[in-house]
Amino acid sequence: MTGMTDHTQLILDGTKIAWHQDRIKAWERGERIAPITIDMALTRACNYACHYCYAMLQENDRKSITKQVIMDFLDDCKEIGVKGISFVSDGESTISPVFVDACKHGHSLGLSMACGTNGFVLTRRKLEEVLPALTYLRINISAGERDRYSEIMGVKADYFDRVVQNIRDMVAIKKERKLSVTIGLQMVVMPQYHDQILPLARLGKELRPDYLIFKHCSDNEDGDLGVAYDKYSDLYSTLREAEALSDDEYKVAVKWSKINADGQRSYQRCYGAPFMIQLSGSGLVAPCGMLFNERYKKFHIGNICENRFKDIWASDRYWEVMRYLASPDFNAQKMCGSLCLQHKVNETLDAYEKGYGTLPDLSNVPAPQHLNFV
Amino acid sequence: MSSAAPRLSDVISRSVAWQGNGWTIELGLESGAIATASLRWDNEASDAAFLATLSQHLKGMSLREARDHGVQYACAALIAAGKGARVAGIVIPGNYSETSRAAAKALRAAIDTATPSKPADWNFEDHGISDAWRQISSEERTRQLEALFKEHLQKSNLPGAVLVTDIDQYDRVFIQFDEGFSVAQKPPVLMQLERYVRQATGERIELFVSEMKDSNRIRRL
DSSP states (O other): OOTTOOOOOOOSSSOOGGGOHHHHHHHHTTOOOOOSEEEEOSOSOOSOOOTTOGGGGOOOOOOOOOHHHHHHHHHHHHHHTOOEEEEOTTSOGGGSTTHHHHHHHHHHTTOEEEEEEOOTTOOHHHHHHHGGGOSEEEEEOOOSSHHHHHHHHTSOTHHHHHHHHHHHHHHHHHHHTTOOOEEEEEEEOOGGGGGGHHHHHHHHHHHOOSEEEEEOOOOOTTOTTOOOGGGGGGGHHHHHHHHTTOBTTBEEEEOHHHHTTTTOOSOSSOOSTTTEEEEOTTSEEESOGGGOSGGGGGGOOEETTTSOHHHHHHSHHHHHHHHHHTSTTOOHHHHSOSSOTTHHHHHHHHHHHTTSOOOOOOTTSOOOTTTTOO | OOOSOOOHHHHTTSEEEEEETTEEEEEEEETTEEEEEEEEEOSTTOOHHHHHHHHHHHTTOOHHHHHHHHHHHHHHHHHHTTOOOSOSSOOOHHHHOHHHHHHHHHHHHHHHHHSOOOTTSOOOOOOOOOHHHHHSOHHHHHHHHHHHHHHHHHHTTOOSOEEEEEEOTTOOEEEEEOTTSOTTTHHHHHHHHHHHHHHHHOSOOOEEEOOOOOOOTTOOO
């Protein structure tokens, strides 16, 4: 299945892991499963300085992901059975010189490719090249007004104008060329950004992307970013007002399941990592972005700049780390930051493993969009 | 067979008794925790050694913890003792052995009968660092840990030394490798050392190396 498969439902707050029951069953049998989704960056560098940026906490020994490295990596992903690769993670992948080639090569292999970006360098020429290769392109835009954009995202105010124009261009290109790529906007909501929720929802309604999502901000276990989870409830009415701006072709959504969780986890084991791992823009392979920093060296598995990914995946070291996370040696409630990428997958698998739920029969249910990004 | 579904508060001072699918389970409770545990499985596949280990590990657990994680702890203990399952991927009660799979189901059924499961409830029962370990001075903990590091490195024929640089307010232990270790060696050695000190002390000690600060010049905390 490629990213161009026509699906129906767009799931923005939840997990699609239940549509991958073959891999869940293989995991349950104790087989070494390939990740369904890999979230990675092509560089640790960034041209922005967002105040809420989790990447500030993820520094590790940097290596450069060259064209050869990423091509080998994508070939390996295809070979072992990875289905989707998103360029999000801990750097701005669009500023890497290998970005366009990586998207196109992954797509040509039949992998679903996606990108989360600040959108600054995605001008019309680059968009025309890359959009046909993507399942989704998500622009991180955490304000709807240029001065507040400048403050929150740590850049000059005129960056806002350029990004807005780039969004207009991507929406136009999608329409002109009848592309199936989903174009989304995302606001990482810190409670102190509440004044930008409605301006951004209205800006989105004018720009006409497919969706706008409001999500929580993650923090590490020490709370270094200072996210006040107890303040999110003050935003509920504003967020509902923003959702009401949805129409038939523009969906405004809130990740209620995570915002309502107050930054807490209901489970102790991390079963999600083998299903969706993360790579740093340094090439580091780790089970989770929250474990990228050098501090968490015991979880560091390898680096695609030094070894082929298929060999790293097949190594005993990879599975030693994955087993640790799934064992009583590990307690995600105590040893992790808040609301990680794997959170919803973890919730589902934990409930399933504990016998609190069964896998649903989805044989007559249409698969959702972006199926390979669980 | 126990009677129908009393609340947890009603059963904390008595026993949970359950029979079904060839199983006989008796859990004696004191002050909300399991004080005695007996599990028998009338099946030719029954692994008595596993059930003995499970019974031992259930003691001291709440019913909720026993239901959700009891079999996991037994599997982990046996793996640590070198009696690992022939599982290439992730070990869970469902694939460790036939007995572990059946035990997990039976234990859940027994406890769900005694007290309705509440999957929406969050389980924050943790088995971390004991008060006894916390009360030891930082200097003494450092001395003990460094001695254990040295012991493990010698047993494993690993060159070099590992020193404790800090034990922080959350009892996290920060260490430093000396130059005897290659870059590639450090992650697996760190995990081995952590496993070794946990087994030696019985404490869930976490080992870290020093944090690396963001080297992006335009980002700032």
